[in-house]
């Protein structure tokens with residue numbers, strides 16, 4: 001079920017724009033044109049259904065931001081929309097614990113709102129660790145982070161920070177203030193962290209005093225992703241955080257695209273080689289490798305069309321992902337898949353492959369008006385010392401035998 005966003009806005013054009021934007025973000029807009037209506041809607045709903053509220057600062061029955069007080073007191077993360085903004089209003093808004101504000105200036109600003117809403121949903125899965133010797137400073141940062149739905153962790157020193165990092169893989173961002181850190185300073189902490197976490201997997205933002213500008217450069221040279229000068233304005237705080245978290249997410253997207261097969265979404269050959277070589281570096285005692293090839297696949301293409309061939313490959317890929325979730329499996333290209341088993345007894349490998357072969361052969365495939373069956377042949381090799389290329393060569397020879405023996409079978413050495 002999609003999460004709801006409560007919009008309180010009396011201006012029809014702005015309401016229409018926000019409603020469209022929220023729907024596009026796969027969230028459900030719940031609209032009220034004044035505070036009384038909003039209170040009525042909220043009292044007859046389950047509060048946890050709402051992701052947040054987007055509230056106009058100035059409403060007919062709430063001219064001075066009273067609707068914001070209502071949504072905040074209802075524990076709804078609140079984004080404020082305002083027609084104009086002078087310093088006084090900006091301060092008034094930011095004094096309240098709102099997520100952010102946007103001004104109704106242009107459509108770009110609404111795009112920012114869209115980005116913000118999707119972040120609020122995604123942030124619930126992002127852990128942020130605040131490392132600062134002073135409890136009050138930690139609390140101030142944690143409070144800001146929680147407004148944006150981040151999962152927060154705190155450490156008063158580097159030692160505890162490293163300890164927390166070992167236990168919680170959900171942490172993707174660290175904010176570290178060097179000022180007063182006992183024993184190990186922030187630069188030393190950074191160099192420890194970078195031994196285990198790359199910049200693309202863990203962003204570190206160093207906080208420094210504007211009087212100590214050299215520290216900012218030292219942070220970056222020592223492996224920090226960014227720095228923030230104190231005293232920071234909380235808008236800048238959020239912009240930096242958003243930018244760094246989005247940077248890591250984009251890298252992750254690129255990585256995933258580079259590692260996976262476009263048609264089926266399974267890992268690709270390149271990723272397979274990388275994974276197997278990493279496993280082999282631990283000198284496994286037992287290794288098995290299977291090449292799986294669809295039988296008479298050309299006939300499926302020729303009889304029912306290329307789209308049907310693609311559909312069949314995707315269905316087979318689903319079975320591959322399901323049956324070999326505990327091993328390293330990939331689409332090698334065309335109608336060929338490959339699975340590597342590390343330290344698995346030969347009899348167990350055989351059983352897993354036979355189960356897969358049988359379940360694939362007994363499944364009925366339906367595409368448009370066509371209904372058909374298909375099968376696979378499998379070449380399986382067990383080796384103690386073989387490198388990946390020699391294992392593939394051997395599995396290929398065994399696959400050839402399986403094809404010649406009549407297909408729909410596993411042949412191993």
Ligand SMILES: Nc1nc2c(ncn2[C@@H]2O[C@H](COP(=O)(O)OP(=O)(O)OP(=O)(O)O)[C@@H](O)[C@H]2O)c(=O)[nH]1
Pocket residue numbers: 263293294295296297298299301305306307308309310313333334335403
């Ligand atoms: N639809 C579709 N077809 C593909 C794709 N990749 C390769 N093919 C087709 O897969 C077919 C493979 O045919 P062959 O190598 O002759 O093998 P086969 O028909 O499966 O026969 P055997 O392996 O001997 O059982 C070719 O027709 C390729 O065009 C793909 O991504 N999508």
